[in-house]
Amino acid sequence: MAVGDVVSLHEGDRTVASKTITAADFSAPDAAMLLTLTEALSSGHHRLTSQYTTTAGETRVGHGVDITVASAPALTDLKIASPNSDTAVQALNESSTRYASVSDAGTPWITGNYDRGLVFSGKVGTAGSTDQYLISVSMGGKVLAFDTVAAGDFSLASAANLLAPGYYDDLSISATNISSGDGNGLSTTVQGLKLGHYWAAQFLGDTRGGHGNDNVLLLPEQHDLLDRAATLLGKSRSDFILETACERAKTIVLEQVFFCLDEEKFRQFTALLDAPQEANPGLERLLAVKAPGAQGIVE
Incomplete structure (x- = not known):
């Protein structure tokens, strides 16, 4: 092995990693070589073969190595609902052109109703597995909700009044595998989801103001x-x-x-x-008194 030689990894006829040896690779007594994949491997089984090529063009092929790449977490059955109604559940990815629409107008006031925001739900990973995921929801440039959930059904509730009423087409839901093992760090994001959100204040009491930026x-x-x-x-x-x-x-x-x-x-x-008008002697005397500056003025 010499400076200028090339070590590479191949999957069939495709080169997935390659490195040219430099003097720095020999600096440590037990030098190890790190190759970085130039292309991501899809989930599933792969057989990689190492290849060593000298500066003279001689090539040596090593033994094949079988590896399994874990799949990114699947996000399915995504829905959104009002926190104040169990019946107003809307599918988020039902159509590429249809907005899911959530309206809280006219909801009777109940203690705690307007302390809550939109509720997001869905399925992540494979139900029954021991994997844990970090789910995050963002829209309008804001993170609306995030939480750690187990594989299977999940539900996240956002805080109240994070978004102004309106139509949004940038709702994104992400899932990242945070379990130990091959799948750690793998993530999936479903983005570009459409939502029409409308709410109207139903109750306002005991309101106090502070130092703001009005x-x-x-x-x-x-x-x-x-x-x-x-x-x-x-x-x-x-x-x-x-x-x-x-x-x-x-x-x-x-x-x-x-x-x-x-x-x-x-x-x-x-x-x-x-x-x-009744006679008022006191008022008459007062009106008869001339101001000091009026002395000597001839009427």
């Missing part, structure tokens, strides 16, 4: 004006807007105050308005 869209000149006014008062823009809005709201409410009177009370009210 924004009001402002024109540049409005932004500058509010900042300037807030700075003059030593306030933040948010505090200034809130305080000013509340003051304006109070004024509007006060201007709209009205009261109702029955016929008798209304007659008394109009009589008071029409009655001649």
Whole structure:
């Protein structure tokens, strides 16, 4: 064996791995050579043969080696359902053109109903086997649910309100074998599934707000004006807007105050308005006093 010689693996007439020997391969006393497959082997039985070719073109063929490649996990019978109805189960891969449609509108409010999101179910691997799988569901650029399940039937529930109502065509469900053995790390992804999801809020109570990122869209000149006014008062823009809005709201409410009177009370009210004004000596003296700045002014 010398630098420049080639070691390769073959399946029939197909070369599946090849490596040219370098000086680094002889650096360790018990040097081992690692060959990386250039093509993935399909699941099932394979017979690989090693071949050694010198720089002079001489070829030596080794004994064949039988190997079995584990199959990637199968994902079948994929479905989706509303968390609030056992009857609204929809097949996800029933058609390449049809959307599975889940609607929660009009569902009666029950404690806990809207703490839950969509429910995904299906079958993975071979029922009865000891394999374990990591199932993950993603859509709209978000991971909706994931969990570790045994082979056979599985069901995953997502959290509530992860997705806005709408139509999606990028739902993906993945299964990765996490068991020890030949199948470890093998995965399957079913993608491009279509879903129409609609939900409507049925109940809203005991709601509290906190420090969030609520924004009001402002024109540049409005932004500058509010900042300037807030700075003059030593306030933040948010505090200034809130305080000013509340003051304006109070004024509007006060201007709209009205009261109702029955016929008798209304007659008394109009009589008071029409009655001649009573003499008020104190008010007359006050009105007779001239302001200091008005001294010397001739009327």
